[in-house]
Amino acid sequence: MSFRFPNEFLWGGATAANQIEGAYNIDGKGLSTSDVQPFGTFGELKTRHQGDFNIKDTAIDFYHRYPEDIALFAEMGFTCFRLSIAWSRIFPKGDELEPNELGLAYYDKIFDELEKHGMVPLVTLSHYEMPLYLAEHYQGWKSRELIVFFERYARVVFNRYGHRVKHWLTFNEINISLHEPFTGAGIPRGSDPQSLYQGMHHQLVASAKAVKACHELVADGKIGNMMLGAIQYALTCHPDDIFAAMQENREWLFFGDVQSRGYYPSYMTRKFKELGVELDINEEDKEALTETIDFISFSYYMTGCVTTHAEMEIVDEKVLKMGSNPYLKSTDWGWQINPKGLRIVLNLLYDRYQKPLFIVENGLGAVDKVNGQGEIEDDYRISYLNDHLYQVGEALQDGVEVMGYTSWGPIDLISASTAQMSKRYGYIYVDRDDNGQGSLMRKRKKSFYWYQDIIQSKGQNLQPPV
Numbered sequence: 001m002s003f004r005f006p007n008e009f010l011w012g013g014a015t016a017a018n019q020i021e022g023a024y025n026i027d028g029k030g031l032s033t034s035d036v037q038p039f040g041t042f043g044e045l046k047t048r049h050q051g052d053f054n055i056k057d058t059a060i061d062f063y064h065r066y067p068e069d070i071a072l073f074a075e076m077g078f079t080c081f082r083l084s085i086a087w088s089r090i091f092p093k094g095d096e097l098e099p100n101e102l103g104l105a106y107y108d109k110i111f112d113e114l115e116k117h118g119m120v121p122l123v124t125l126s127h128y129e130m131p132l133y134l135a136e137h138y139q140g141w142k143s144r145e146l147i148v149f150f151e152r153y154a155r156v157v158f159n160r161y162g163h164r165v166k167h168w169l170t171f172n173e174i175n176i177s178l179h180e181p182f183t184g185a186g187i188p189r190g191s192d193p194q195s196l197y198q199g200m201h202h203q204l205v206a207s208a209k210a211v212k213a214c215h216e217l218v219a220d221g222k223i224g225n226m227m228l229g230a231i232q233y234a235l236t237c238h239p240d241d242i243f244a245a246m247q248e249n250r251e252w253l254f255f256g257d258v259q260s261r262g263y264y265p266s267y268m269t270r271k272f273k274e275l276g277v278e279l280d281i282n283e284e285d286k287e288a289l290t291e292t293i294d295f296i297s298f299s300y301y302m303t304g305c306v307t308t309h310a311e312m313e314i315v316d317e318k319v320l321k322m323g324s325n326p327y328l329k330s331t332d333w334g335w336q337i338n339p340k341g342l343r344i345v346l347n348l349l350y351d352r353y354q355k356p357l358f359i360v361e362n363g364l365g366a367v368d369k370v371n372g373q374g375e376i377e378d379d380y381r382i383s384y385l386n387d388h389l390y391q392v393g394e395a396l397q398d399g400v401e402v403m404g405y406t407s408w409g410p411i412d413l414i415s416a417s418t419a420q421m422s423k424r425y426g427y428i429y430v431d432r433d434d435n436g437q438g439s440l441m442r443k444r445k446k447s448f449y450w451y452q453d454i455i456q457s458k459g460q461n462l463q464p465p466v
């Protein structure tokens with residue numbers, strides 16, 4: 001079967017400020033939580049000392065090289081580019097009353113460049129980082145005060161860029177903070193459920209306030225949430241496993257439920273009771289939550305299994321402790337590859353929310369080798385992306401409304417979980433290794449031409465998975 005994706009379907013790639021920009025301490029930027037995570041999201045935290053090496057300090061130097069990179073995206077035919085604004089560039093400490101003009105001016109230039117190439121910006125307000133000062137002096141999102149700071153930041157950027165940035169996301173993978181709370185929420189690892197869920201509640205309220213601000217300040221603006229859509233299957237058809245899988249999936253769907261319905265789902269009442277969590281939710285919070293998102297966005301890389309009784313291997317110790325699925329293969333980093341699962345998630349989310357969906361991350365992290373002719377023949381990546389996009393085509397036929405697809409890391413960037421450069425996702429190769437050595441030169445991979453062809457053919461050249 002061959003598909004022609006809708007004309008208005010947005011095609012592109014996705015990035016995050018701390019994984020591409022570098023320039024971590026210039027033009028008035030404050031330190032962010034990412035700047036003290038030199039080993040990645042799931043590595044050890046470090047106090048930052050003068051002269052310490054963190055590969056993200058330079059990353060791929062997008063801060064200075066953005067015209068070249070955006071031109072390469074345009075050459076591939078991107079109609080959309082997802083990026084995040086580093087909050088610490090706009091409010092270096094996070095609690096200031098006035099923004100940093102140099103930080104604002106930087107993103108003006110990025111949007112100029114995207115406009116020049118006719119690309120729609122999709123902007124994440126908070127992608128896996130926040131001003132470090134807020135983590136150190138306010139206990140991160142555990143503090144209610146952050147709602148005010150975040151809303152101020154959101155209003156500043158909507159006012160500044162709202163005339164030309166119409167697509168926004170609030171918190172990247174908001175559900176990940178239950179597993180890794182420092183990265184996105186500035187809350188220490190190992191915190192008790194009370195602190196975690198209170199912090200998440202503050203983020204949910206802040207997200208809703210940003211939605212309201214966007215609706216007020218951005219004419220024709222659309223704003224979505226962002227969830228890590230790692231669906232869990234029951235390992236067996238034993239009813240206990242089916243129930244366990246349902247509960248596991250509620251761990252992430254809970255966020256979408258609040259953000260798209262405007263109130264806490266009833267299943268959380270029992271959960272909070274069992275965990276001994278008593279949330280501080282006031283009337284103003286409840287009112288704020290009623291401002292709901294316009295679309296649902298999510299990342300999709302892998303799926304897992306759960307069971308209450310059968311033998312099951314754990315395939316990814318590092319990130320989400322996914323149960324092994326005997327029918328699937330894994331990447332070199334232990335992420336289970338499941339293209340059909342993307343069609344399942346798309347259908348599930350559309351059935352549940354009846355809102356447009358946007359796949360804002362998907363891709364294969366792999367080691368690439370430059371061959372004797374200086375080429376990078378990344379057929380494994382082409383096959384991964386083909387098979388996933390094919391399932392998007394199927395989901396469109398299923399009647400699911402999909403706004404677009406931005407694959408993760410269209411240009412090689414620093415891995416969030418491991419801070420490696422060698423875990424590459426790009427269509428564009430960047431000459432830099434894990435120790436920071438390399439010329440930073442950009443090079444088109446084989447997948448560059450493949451994606452160009454897929455975009456140009458509006459998906460018609462996707463091949464049925466073999």
Ligand code: BGP
Nearest residue numbers: 016172173365414415416417418
């Ligand atoms: C998502 C994050 C991204 C990104 C991606 C790939 O969870 O939103 O920031 O990095 O995963 O993960 P990694 O970089 O660890 O391979």
